[in-house]
Amino acid sequence: MPRGRKVDSDGEVTRQLLLEKAIEQFAEYGFHSTKISDIVNKAKVTQPTFYLYFESKEAIFLRITGSFQMQLIDIITACFLEENLEEHSLKLQINSNLKSIFTFFEKNPLLTKIGFVETDSARELKNSMVKQITENLKSGQRLGYYSDLYPMNLVAESLVGSIERLTLNEILTNKSRPIELAKVLVDIYFTGIQKK
Amino acid sequence: MPRGRKVDSDGEVTRQLLLEKAIEQFAEYGFHSTKISDIVNKAKVTQPTFYLYFESKEAIFLRITGSFQMQLIDIITACFLEENLEEHSLKLQINSNLKSIFTFFEKNPLLTKIGFVETDSARELKNSMVKQITENLKSGQRLGYYSDLYPMNLVAESLVGSIERLTLNEILTNKSRPIELAKVLVDIYFTGIQKK
Amino acid sequence: MPRGRKVDSDGEVTRQLLLEKAIEQFAEYGFHSTKISDIVNKAKVTQPTFYLYFESKEAIFLRITGSFQMQLIDIITACFLEENLEEHSLKLQINSNLKSIFTFFEKNPLLTKIGFVETDSARELKNSMVKQITENLKSGQRLGYYSDLYPMNLVAESLVGSIERLTLNEILTNKSRPIELAKVLVDIYFTGIQKK
Amino acid sequence: MPRGRKVDSDGEVTRQLLLEKAIEQFAEYGFHSTKISDIVNKAKVTQPTFYLYFESKEAIFLRITGSFQMQLIDIITACFLEENLEEHSLKLQINSNLKSIFTFFEKNPLLTKIGFVETDSARELKNSMVKQITENLKSGQRLGYYSDLYPMNLVAESLVGSIERLTLNEILTNKSRPIELAKVLVDIYFTGIQKK
DNA sequence: AATGAATGAGGGTTCATTCAT
DNA sequence: AATGAATGAACCCTCATTCAT
Numbered sequence: 015m016p017r018g019r020k021v022d023s024d025g026e027v028t029r030q031l032l033l034e035k036a037i038e039q040f041a042e043y044g045f046h047s048t049k050i051s052d053i054v055n056k057a058k059v060t061q062p063t064f065y066l067y068f069e070s071k072e073a074i075f076l077r078i079t080g081s082f083q084m085q086l087i088d089i090i091t092a093c094f095l096e097e098n099l100e101e102h103s104l105k106l107q108i109n110s111n112l113k114s115i116f117t118f119f120e121k122n123p124l125l126t127k128i129g130f131v132e133t134d135s136a137r138e139l140k141n142s143m144v145k146q147i148t149e150n151l152k153s154g155q156r157l158g159y160y161s162d163l164y165p166m167n168l169v170a171e172s173l174v175g176s177i178e179r180l181t182l183n184e185i186l187t188n189k190s191r192p193i194e195l196a197k198v199l200v201d202i203y204f205t206g207i208q209k210k
Numbered sequence: 211m212p213r214g215r216k217v218d219s220d221g222e223v224t225r226q227l228l229l230e231k232a233i234e235q236f237a238e239y240g241f242h243s244t245k246i247s248d249i250v251n252k253a254k255v256t257q258p259t260f261y262l263y264f265e266s267k268e269a270i271f272l273r274i275t276g277s278f279q280m281q282l283i284d285i286i287t288a289c290f291l292e293e294n295l296e297e298h299s300l301k302l303q304i305n306s307n308l309k310s311i312f313t314f315f316e317k318n319p320l321l322t323k324i325g326f327v328e329t330d331s332a333r334e335l336k337n338s339m340v341k342q343i344t345e346n347l348k349s350g351q352r353l354g355y356y357s358d359l360y361p362m363n364l365v366a367e368s369l370v371g372s373i374e375r376l377t378l379n380e381i382l383t384n385k386s387r388p389i390e391l392a393k394v395l396v397d398i399y400f401t402g403i404q405k406k
Numbered sequence: 407m408p409r410g411r412k413v414d415s416d417g418e419v420t421r422q423l424l425l426e427k428a429i430e431q432f433a434e435y436g437f438h439s440t441k442i443s444d445i446v447n448k449a450k451v452t453q454p455t456f457y458l459y460f461e462s463k464e465a466i467f468l469r470i471t472g473s474f475q476m477q478l479i480d481i482i483t484a485c486f487l488e489e490n491l492e493e494h495s496l497k498l499q500i501n502s503n504l505k506s507i508f509t510f511f512e513k514n515p516l517l518t519k520i521g522f523v524e525t526d527s528a529r530e531l532k533n534s535m536v537k538q539i540t541e542n543l544k545s546g547q548r549l550g551y552y553s554d555l556y557p558m559n560l561v562a563e564s565l566v567g568s569i570e571r572l573t574l575n576e577i578l579t580n581k582s583r584p585i586e587l588a589k590v591l592v593d594i595y596f597t598g599i600q601k602k
Numbered sequence: 603m604p605r606g607r608k609v610d611s612d613g614e615v616t617r618q619l620l621l622e623k624a625i626e627q628f629a630e631y632g633f634h635s636t637k638i639s640d641i642v643n644k645a646k647v648t649q650p651t652f653y654l655y656f657e658s659k660e661a662i663f664l665r666i667t668g669s670f671q672m673q674l675i676d677i678i679t680a681c682f683l684e685e686n687l688e689e690h691s692l693k694l695q696i697n698s699n700l701k702s703i704f705t706f707f708e709k710n711p712l713l714t715k716i717g718f719v720e721t722d723s724a725r726e727l728k729n730s731m732v733k734q735i736t737e738n739l740k741s742g743q744r745l746g747y748y749s750d751l752y753p754m755n756l757v758a759e760s761l762v763g764s765i766e767r768l769t770l771n772e773i774l775t776n777k778s779r780p781i782e783l784a785k786v787l788v789d790i791y792f793t794g795i796q797k798k
Numbered sequence: 799a800a801t802g803a804a805t806g807a808g809g810g811t812t813c814a815t816t817c818a819t
Numbered sequence: 820a821a822t823g824a825a826t827g828a829a830c831c832c833t834c835a836t837t838c839a840t
Binding site: 604609649 | 838
Binding site: 566 | 635728729732739747749751752753756757759760761762763764766767771772782786787789790791792798
């Protein structure tokens with residue numbers, strides 16, 4: 015293949031293509047097993063072209079996970095922090111919050127796999143999610159909406175675990191929709207499954 | 211250094227030593243970032259010695275995860291399959307089941323990290339766990355102990371997610387004991403956190 | 407950014423700019439560690455622009471060292487070849503010659519570093535310098551001005567070595583001036599340092 | 603070629619072979635143009651074998667230059683520091699010192715090229731050489747052996763330049779022997795070339 | 799039973815250079 | 820006259836694995 019610029023080539027297009035292919039590879043094989051050569055082969059460019067747009071394998075990975083996680087943090091913050099805690103709407107509100115999280119995951123399945131499920135840096139993110147939910151639950155507890163018997167940090171941990179697994183096995187596999195999962199979770203965590 | 215058999219050396223001891231060090235490395239760094247050279251350095255033997263006892267890096271990893279996962283399957287099967295479903299003891303029974311699972315994890319923290327949390331092959335295991343729990347819950351539903359409104363496979367997924375996260379963040383960090391976690395989970399999933 | 411000719415741009419200006427920046431880089435980092443990208447970045451043009459004016463990295467390097475070395479050869483030839491060997495003025499003459507060489511170096515410090523100190527091609531130049539000085543010294547020897555005991559080629563080698571080192575460590579660092587160095591060298595080589 | 607140990611292979615032999623070939627390459631092509639692949643090809647081993655014995659290209663280079671320079675420093679220190687300054691033997695002593703330096707270079711021509719002529723780190727070494735010689739000359743000056751008119755640091759610089767050039771062009775090319783060069787230098791620097 | 803010595807197979811990255819606009 | 824975009828050709832280095840002792 016001759017050197018130099020291809021006809022009708024456009025840097026922004028190539029950059030996006032590389033990002034896209036990188037996302038696919040990272041989602042399927044993870045960071046270590048993804049090779050630069052795979053990414054560029056899929057994008058039909060050569061390896062030096064990769065380095066035209068991204069500093070390193072780590073850099074593109076951080077760019078991908080970073081921007082995804084920032085979006086996710088925004089959503090979570092909006093959900094669990096600025097909540098107006100009124101009893102009659104509480105359940106609805108939480109339902110809606112969970113739904114928006116699941117919906118975000120549903121819209122970005124590959125990024126979710128890379129940036130929420132499998133990355134080390136997702137650990138912090140989930141931990142901060144746990145913290146925010148814990149605070150939220152404690153507020154509800156103080157206001158008398160939730161039973162005093164529960165250690166809310168454990169409840170929050172449990173909920174985040176539920177969200178993670180349902181995301182991985184129901185959302186990312188297209189087996190369930192956000193609306194269903196949000197409802198189930200709210201029902202379980204609010205009233206339990208035992209027949210009254 | 212002279213070659214050949216060391217004085218007082220015993221093959222079985224070396225094999226166990228390698229297994230032990232491999233477990234430590236895999237638990238701390240994961241499969242990809244663990245190098246054979248790390249394992250043998252820690253065990254104070256040379257690389258060829260490793261291959262005297264294990265066919266490959268994959269082989270030792272499978273041996274480690276495999277035996278752990280077999281034990282875990284036994285425990286889970288015992289818990290959720292051979293259960294006698296009587297209403298008055300149901301909650302106690304499940305509580306006890308969860309406690310034994312968490313206890314198993316607490317006793318084997320490194321193996322749990324390798325074989326339950328971070329391995330791909332753990333996916334199947336957790337899936338089968340979900341299936342067994344689902345069946346169990348459906349039986350309870352048929353017998354009228356649980357509300358008919360819940361899709362039990364999702365409940366089971368949610369529960370497994372909760373277990374996983376609590377294991378990772380509470381058991382493996384020594385923050386909580388099995389008995390607490392079992393109680394919290396039973397309480398949540400049976401009756402919910404909403405104040406009555 | 408729009409492509410094509412910039413407003414007010416002038417090829418010759420760009421060529422000079424590239425030369426200048428290349429000289430800076432070559433002087434500071436040497437041939438191998440100087441990258442085309444460094445040169446063009448400093449000149450605020452792009453890489454293809456470089457190839458508009460110079461065929462290759464080697465080409466610009468040769469152009470730089472070549473023109474410098476040609477000037478230097480002229481000076482040296484003037485100094486040591488067309489010399490009129492009269493005893494009373496010999497020492498003065500040589501003093502003046504050395505001074506003009508050092509002055510040339512002082513005026514072109516970067517080029518001196520590139521083209522006299524660090525380049526392989528400077529070897530030939532210095533060798534021819536040695537030859538000319540040798541001939542000159544031999545003439546002086548034949549005319550009875552210098553002792554017959556000295557192998558003049560070695561004296562010439564020694565002198566060139568002295569010049570090189572004093573250039574590098576005194577002239578290029580601005581620690582000494584040409585006039586001092588010329589005097590010291592003439593004194594040493596003519597009469598030695600031993601107290602009479 | 604099959605993997606694993608070769609018949610009769612010996613690590614120490616291989617290490618020495620690699621060192622030897624590396625020295626040849628570095629001497630001929632310099633650090634940057636010497637490739638690991640060249641070294642290992644010449645030594646008839648593969649690239650990973652190189653890394654069995656040396657951490658990196660830089661490491662082997664430093665090892666080579668380092669040990670050479672340490673030996674050289676020892677020699678120089680012995681020569682110019684512990685000198686007993688008595689007038690009748692001064693000239694002989696310096697002659698002998700220069701001879702041992704040139705002899706050291708003659709015995710290690712490749713190392714000399716790498717570690718004395720072409721390396722950046724040789725700059726410091728030569729500078730310290732200049733310093734020691736300067737001190738030595740100043741002592742001689744104070745004792746009245748040398749003329750007060752000379753700035754001895756410049757004389758020392760000049761001498762080191764002479765040594766360097768004579769080493770490169772006479773010793774390393776086998777054109778002159780240490781004994782000749784030492785004599786010439788002593789004669790020049792002590793009494794000058796002018797006929798009395 | 800164990801070691802010393804070596805290699806196959808790649809993986810990430812850099813840099814001078816070139817084509818199309 | 821100048822740029823945006825791309826590539827060929829290396830180069831350094833790592834790691835699991837294997838042979839000879």
